[in-house]
Amino acid sequence: AQSVTQLDSHVSVSEGTPVLLRCNYSSSYSPSLFWYVQHPNKGLQLLLKYTSAATLVKGINGFEAEFKKSETSFHLTKPSAHMSDAAEYFCVVSGNDMRFGAGTRLTVKP
């Protein structure tokens, strides 16, 4: 069975400071992992995905994530937060279906 755990339900940062959203996964085989973002009243938008190629994955809007098998982690980072990054972020593991984490709400303070 596959699952993901997002370690923080809410993260608050100041504009211009780094962002770290944490995700740990559980999978019986080599997983495909995704980060999606959901802005208010919008659909889920793919930020990036890991599919067993490079362990450091670059996504849209300056986000990146590193797959660490030894730590079963796939944390999402961004060097400098922007006000427009405020949204809900979902870590997802994919097999026959997609298993979502509970989500992390990112707040960006001016």
Added chain:
Amino acid sequence: EPEVTQTPSHQVTQMGQEVILRCVPISNHLYFYWYRQILGQKVEFLVSFYNNEISEKSEIFDDQFSVERPDGSNFTLKIRSTKLEDSAMYFCASSELASSYNEQFFGPGTRLTVL
């Protein structure tokens, strides 16, 4: 850029009534999905659909749910007799391929409120 659309954006219904949620997937995609998100809870997989058949379904997708692709563009989720606990945001998604490597494109969701 092509996108998945869903109608209506918000549906209010009385308990026991039937509802149909509509989705228009991206035109060249072959795989279609429904998910739901009860307020404050995780996004949960309901069902996947390919070649006019259900491919996978979760334990949530019981006999009160059905899916259909009535024409070449729409993909619908029907809830036969709604319950209070069906109140949730329902997301439709589509993908070009079924591979777990493949990105699913999500619609904006339909918020279903059962009174």
